[in-house]
Amino acid sequence: MIALIGMGHEFFIWFVYLPLLQSHSDEYKTSFKDILKSFAKSPIIISIIAAIILNKAGLAAAVRENYISGGFITAVQWFSSVTIAVVLLVLGASLKFDHIKIGRSLKFLLLRFIIVGAAALAAFFAVDHIIPGLPELFPYAWLTFFLLPPPYIIPIYVPDEHKEENVFLSNTIMLYTLFSLAVFVVILFIKPPVL
Numbered sequence: 001m002i003a004l005i006g007m008g009h010e011f012f013i014w015f016v017y018l019p020l021l022q023s024h025s026d027e028y029k030t031s032f033k034d035i036l037k038s039f040a041k042s043p044i045i046i047s048i049i050a051a052i053i054l055n056k057a058g059l060a061a062a063v064r065e066n067y068i069s070g071g072f073i074t075a076v077q078w079f080s081s082v083t084i085a086v087v088l089l090v091l092g093a094s095l096k097f098d099h100i101k102i103g104r105s106l107k108f109l110l111l112r113f114i115i116v117g118a119a120a121l122a123a124f125f126a127v128d129h130i131i132p133g134l135p136e137l138f139p140y141a142w143l144t145f146f147l148l149p150p151p152y153i154i155p156i157y158v159p160d161e162h163k164e165e166n167v168f169l170s171n172t173i174m175l176y177t178l179f180s181l182a183v184f185v186v187i188l189f190i191k192p193p194v195l
Contacts, residue, residue, distance in 0.1 A: 009145055010048070014039040017151065105172040109179060112150070120146035140193050147184050149176035 014035060039045060054060050063069045124142050128134060150173050158166040 010039075010042065010045055013151060014042070014045075018153070101168060104168065105175050108172055109176050112176070113179075116146055137193055143187065144184070147180045149173050149180050 019032075019035060051060075054063055064073060120142065124139065127142075150169075152173060154173065155166050155170045158169060
């Protein structure tokens with residue numbers, strides 16, 4: 001379920017969000033063909049498509065039971081459990097406290113959270129109405145993607161002459177990441193999913 005939502009998320013990032021960002025930057029402008037190539041080469045896209053194909057072909061269990069591929073999956077799962085900690089370390093190390101404009105960042109954070117939250121609820125009820133009988137984990141998968149902070153690629157496409165805006169965006173995204181994690185932990189504490 002999360003993989004399917006992730007596929008839609010990746011389509012949006014590669015074919016809508018990224019081209020819009022690049023349209024405002026002379027340095028990073030690219031063609032649709034280049035975007036398509038980058039999309040096809042994305043490890044995330046390759047992983048999601050491979051997982052869906054294996055699952056639909058009924059080979060998922062065989063892959064897990066094989067000692068080589070099963071060991072690889074176990075190793076990936078182990079690394080994924082420490083990825084969040086590593087990401088937070090990197091974010092914390094790059095956070096520039098002396099340049100953070102808390103008021104401005106909080107206004108952006110709360111405004112985005114309210115708008116995205118309202119859109120998420122409306123879209124969820126629409127999907128739930130159109131497709132009844134969704135799995136119990138679907139709301140958590142849906143919630144996870146809507147709680148995500150703005151993409152980390154945004155500061156990359158800010159022109160060099162706008163250094164102050166770049167610092168603001170980087171710091172705000174980092175603060176939003178911490179905020180998203182806190183909200184998600186609170187929700188899981190109040191209503192943990194039944195696995």
